Amino acid sequence: DGGITQSPKYLFRKEGQNVTLSCEQNLNHDAMYWYRQDPGQGLRLIYYSQIVNDFQKGDIAEGYSVSREKKESFPLTVTSAQKNPTAFYLCATSDRAEVSSRPKKLFFGSGTQLSVL
Amino acid sequence: QKEVEQNSGPLSVPEGAIASLNCTYSDRVSQSFFWYRQYSGKSPELIMSIYSNGDKEDGRFTAQLNKASQYVSLLIRDSQPSDSATYLCAVNEGRKTSGSRLTFGEGTQLTVNP
Numbered sequence: 176d177g178g179i180t181q182s183p184k185y186l187f188r189k190e191g192q193n194v195t196l197s198c199e200q201n202l203n204h205d206a207m208y209w210y211r212q213d214p215g216q217g218l219r220l221i222y223y224s225q226i227v228n229d230f231q232k233g234d235i236a237e238g239y240s241v242s243r244e245k246k247e248s249f250p251l252t253v254t255s256a257q258k259n260p261t262a263f264y265l266c267a268t269s270d271r272a273e274v275s276s277r278p279k280k281l282f283f284g285s286g287t288q289l290s291v292l
Numbered sequence: 293q294k295e296v297e298q299n300s301g302p303l304s305v306p307e308g309a310i311a312s313l314n315c316t317y318s319d320r321v322s323q324s325f326f327w328y329r330q331y332s333g334k335s336p337e338l339i340m341s342i343y344s345n346g347d348k349e350d351g352r353f354t355a356q357l358n359k360a361s362q363y364v365s366l367l368i369r370d371s372q373p374s375d376s377a378t379y380l381c382a383v384n385e386g387r388k389t390s391g392s393r394l395t396f397g398e399g400t401q402l403t404v405n406p
Contacts, residue, residue, distance in 0.1 A: 206392055265335055277343060
Protein backbone atom coordinates (compact mmCIF):
# COMPACT_ATOMS: atom_id res chain seq x y z
CA ASP A 176 0.00 0.00 0.00
CA GLY A 177 1.72 3.17 -1.20
CA GLY A 178 1.60 6.49 0.52
CA ILE A 179 2.62 8.53 3.51
CA THR A 180 2.28 7.19 7.03
CA GLN A 181 2.19 9.54 9.98
CA SER A 182 2.24 8.22 13.51
CA PRO A 183 0.89 8.42 16.04
CA LYS A 184 -2.52 9.82 15.12
CA TYR A 185 -2.85 11.44 18.55
CA LEU A 186 -0.01 12.45 20.84
CA PHE A 187 0.09 14.08 24.25
CA ARG A 188 3.05 16.00 25.57
CA LYS A 189 3.89 16.79 29.15
CA GLU A 190 5.46 20.12 30.00
CA GLY A 191 9.22 20.09 29.44
CA GLN A 192 9.10 16.94 27.36
CA ASN A 193 10.42 16.43 23.83
CA VAL A 194 8.22 14.38 21.52
CA THR A 195 8.88 13.01 18.04
CA LEU A 196 6.36 12.71 15.25
CA SER A 197 7.02 10.08 12.62
CA CYS A 198 6.60 10.49 8.87
CA GLU A 199 7.42 7.60 6.52
CA GLN A 200 6.83 7.48 2.75
CA ASN A 201 7.17 4.81 0.08
CA LEU A 202 6.42 7.09 -2.87
CA ASN A 203 10.13 7.49 -3.64
CA HIS A 204 9.76 11.26 -3.40
CA ASP A 205 12.85 13.36 -2.84
CA ALA A 206 11.22 16.27 -1.01
CA MET A 207 9.46 16.15 2.35
CA TYR A 208 7.76 18.88 4.38
CA TRP A 209 6.32 19.48 7.84
CA TYR A 210 3.39 21.85 8.25
CA ARG A 211 1.58 22.96 11.38
CA GLN A 212 -2.13 23.84 11.40
CA ASP A 213 -3.84 25.63 14.27
CA PRO A 214 -7.64 25.56 14.62
CA GLY A 215 -9.32 27.68 11.96
CA GLN A 216 -5.97 28.52 10.42
CA GLY A 217 -4.05 27.64 7.30
CA LEU A 218 -0.89 25.57 7.13
CA ARG A 219 2.45 27.04 8.17
CA LEU A 220 5.74 25.49 7.07
CA ILE A 221 8.06 24.29 9.85
CA TYR A 222 10.89 22.53 7.99
CA TYR A 223 11.44 21.00 4.59
CA SER A 224 14.00 18.77 2.95
CA GLN A 225 14.65 18.50 -0.77
CA ILE A 226 17.22 15.72 -0.52
CA VAL A 227 18.66 13.26 1.99
CA ASN A 228 20.99 14.76 4.60
CA ASP A 229 19.81 18.29 3.85
CA PHE A 230 16.95 20.37 5.23
CA GLN A 231 15.92 24.02 5.52
CA LYS A 232 13.97 26.04 8.05
CA GLY A 233 10.49 27.10 7.09
CA ASP A 234 8.55 30.03 8.49
CA ILE A 235 8.12 28.76 12.08
CA ALA A 236 11.12 26.51 12.82
CA GLU A 237 11.81 27.73 16.36
CA GLY A 238 11.25 24.99 18.95
CA TYR A 239 11.37 22.20 16.37
CA SER A 240 14.09 19.97 14.95
CA VAL A 241 14.24 17.45 12.09
CA SER A 242 16.57 14.92 10.52
CA ARG A 243 16.69 13.37 7.06
CA GLU A 244 18.99 10.36 7.28
CA LYS A 245 16.93 8.24 4.91
CA LYS A 246 14.90 9.16 1.84
CA GLU A 247 11.83 7.46 3.29
CA SER A 248 11.81 9.17 6.68
CA PHE A 249 11.56 12.75 7.96
CA PRO A 250 10.83 12.76 11.72
CA LEU A 251 9.89 15.98 13.50
CA THR A 252 10.85 16.59 17.13
CA VAL A 253 8.83 19.11 19.09
CA THR A 254 11.19 20.31 21.79
CA SER A 255 10.43 21.79 25.19
CA ALA A 256 11.38 25.16 23.70
CA GLN A 257 8.13 25.13 21.71
CA LYS A 258 5.83 26.73 24.27
CA ASN A 259 2.59 26.34 22.33
CA PRO A 260 2.81 22.97 20.58
CA THR A 261 -0.89 22.10 20.48
CA ALA A 262 -1.76 21.80 16.78
CA PHE A 263 -2.44 19.44 13.89
CA TYR A 264 0.84 18.44 12.23
CA LEU A 265 0.90 17.43 8.58
CA CYS A 266 3.72 15.78 6.70
CA ALA A 267 3.84 16.11 2.91
CA THR A 268 6.03 14.86 0.10
CA SER A 269 6.68 15.74 -3.53
CA ASP A 270 8.97 14.87 -6.37
CA ARG A 271 11.91 17.22 -6.51
CA ALA A 272 11.13 20.29 -8.63
CA GLU A 273 13.63 21.09 -11.35
CA VAL A 274 14.79 24.66 -11.85
CA SER A 275 12.39 26.70 -14.01
CA SER A 276 9.75 23.96 -13.97
CA ARG A 277 6.41 24.02 -12.25
CA PRO A 278 6.30 22.78 -8.66
CA LYS A 279 5.39 19.19 -8.13
CA LYS A 280 2.14 18.14 -6.52
CA LEU A 281 2.19 17.80 -2.73
CA PHE A 282 0.92 14.59 -1.20
CA PHE A 283 -0.21 14.81 2.42
CA GLY A 284 -0.22 12.28 5.22
CA SER A 285 -3.23 11.89 7.50
CA GLY A 286 -1.77 14.07 10.25
CA THR A 287 -0.90 13.91 13.94
CA GLN A 288 -2.89 15.85 16.54
CA LEU A 289 -0.55 16.97 19.31
CA SER A 290 -1.96 18.19 22.60
CA VAL A 291 -0.39 19.35 25.85
CA LEU A 292 -1.31 17.62 29.12
CA GLN B 293 0.82 42.14 5.34
CA LYS B 294 0.11 38.42 5.09
CA GLU B 295 1.64 36.70 2.08
CA VAL B 296 -1.59 34.95 1.12
CA GLU B 297 -4.95 36.31 2.25
CA GLN B 298 -8.39 34.77 2.05
CA ASN B 299 -11.79 35.82 3.33
CA SER B 300 -12.06 33.70 6.47
CA GLY B 301 -15.81 33.34 6.11
CA PRO B 302 -17.74 31.40 6.96
CA LEU B 303 -19.41 31.45 3.56
CA SER B 304 -22.86 29.94 3.32
CA VAL B 305 -24.65 29.22 0.04
CA PRO B 306 -27.79 27.25 -0.84
CA GLU B 307 -27.53 23.95 -2.69
CA GLY B 308 -27.26 24.51 -6.44
CA ALA B 309 -25.83 28.03 -6.14
CA ILE B 310 -22.39 29.25 -7.19
CA ALA B 311 -19.83 29.58 -4.40
CA SER B 312 -17.10 32.16 -4.97
CA LEU B 313 -13.86 31.99 -2.98
CA ASN B 314 -11.20 34.69 -3.22
CA CYS B 315 -7.49 34.91 -2.52
CA THR B 316 -4.87 37.65 -2.87
CA TYR B 317 -1.09 37.28 -2.59
CA SER B 318 1.66 39.76 -1.92
CA ASP B 319 4.72 38.34 -3.71
CA ARG B 320 4.76 39.46 -7.35
CA VAL B 321 7.20 36.71 -8.34
CA SER B 322 4.71 33.99 -7.42
CA GLN B 323 4.29 31.59 -10.29
CA SER B 324 1.94 28.79 -9.32
CA PHE B 325 -1.38 28.76 -7.51
CA PHE B 326 -3.40 25.99 -5.95
CA TRP B 327 -6.74 25.37 -4.29
CA TYR B 328 -7.01 22.64 -1.66
CA ARG B 329 -10.14 21.31 -0.01
CA GLN B 330 -9.93 20.17 3.61
CA TYR B 331 -12.65 18.37 5.51
CA SER B 332 -12.63 18.73 9.28
CA GLY B 333 -9.90 16.62 10.88
CA LYS B 334 -8.57 15.45 7.52
CA SER B 335 -5.58 16.36 5.38
CA PRO B 336 -5.91 18.79 2.45
CA GLU B 337 -6.59 17.46 -1.04
CA LEU B 338 -5.66 19.29 -4.22
CA ILE B 339 -8.64 20.26 -6.38
CA MET B 340 -7.23 22.86 -8.78
CA SER B 341 -3.92 24.28 -9.95
CA ILE B 342 -3.43 27.30 -12.21
CA TYR B 343 -0.31 28.87 -13.63
CA SER B 344 -1.39 31.33 -16.36
CA ASN B 345 -3.70 34.33 -16.38
CA GLY B 346 -7.30 33.52 -17.21
CA ASP B 347 -9.73 30.77 -16.34
CA LYS B 348 -9.21 27.05 -15.91
CA GLU B 349 -12.22 24.76 -15.66
CA ASP B 350 -12.44 21.25 -14.26
CA GLY B 351 -15.94 19.88 -13.86
CA ARG B 352 -17.88 22.11 -11.47
CA PHE B 353 -14.73 23.99 -10.46
CA THR B 354 -13.25 27.06 -12.18
CA ALA B 355 -10.05 28.73 -11.07
CA GLN B 356 -9.36 32.30 -12.17
CA LEU B 357 -5.96 34.01 -12.06
CA ASN B 358 -5.06 37.66 -12.52
CA LYS B 359 -1.35 38.17 -11.90
CA ALA B 360 -1.51 41.94 -12.47
CA SER B 361 -4.00 42.25 -9.61
CA GLN B 362 -2.32 39.44 -7.64
CA TYR B 363 -5.66 37.72 -7.31
CA VAL B 364 -6.83 34.14 -7.66
CA SER B 365 -10.34 32.81 -7.17
CA LEU B 366 -12.26 29.55 -7.15
CA LEU B 367 -15.83 29.19 -8.36
CA ILE B 368 -17.88 26.13 -7.49
CA ARG B 369 -20.95 25.74 -9.68
CA ASP B 370 -24.03 23.76 -8.64
CA SER B 371 -22.78 23.60 -5.06
CA GLN B 372 -23.55 20.39 -3.16
CA PRO B 373 -23.67 19.72 0.59
CA SER B 374 -20.62 17.50 0.08
CA ASP B 375 -18.69 20.63 -0.96
CA SER B 376 -18.96 21.89 2.64
CA ALA B 377 -15.34 22.14 3.76
CA THR B 378 -12.51 24.61 4.27
CA TYR B 379 -10.87 25.77 1.05
CA LEU B 380 -7.21 26.70 1.22
CA CYS B 381 -5.44 28.90 -1.30
CA ALA B 382 -1.73 28.13 -1.73
CA VAL B 383 1.04 29.85 -3.66
CA ASN B 384 4.46 28.71 -4.85
CA GLU B 385 6.97 31.48 -5.39
CA GLY B 386 8.88 29.68 -8.10
CA ARG B 387 12.38 30.30 -6.78
CA LYS B 388 15.07 27.63 -7.16
CA THR B 389 15.62 27.30 -3.42
CA SER B 390 11.94 26.96 -2.60
CA GLY B 391 11.30 23.74 -4.52
CA SER B 392 7.65 22.79 -4.25
CA ARG B 393 7.07 24.47 -0.89
CA LEU B 394 3.75 26.25 -0.66
CA THR B 395 2.55 29.24 1.33
CA PHE B 396 -1.06 28.81 2.43
CA GLY B 397 -3.81 31.24 3.25
CA GLU B 398 -5.90 30.80 6.39
CA GLY B 399 -8.72 29.15 4.49
CA THR B 400 -12.37 29.93 3.83
CA GLN B 401 -14.98 27.72 5.47
CA LEU B 402 -17.82 26.95 3.06
CA THR B 403 -21.20 25.57 4.08
CA VAL B 404 -23.68 24.45 1.42
CA ASN B 405 -27.20 24.27 2.82
CA PRO B 406 -29.62 21.62 1.45
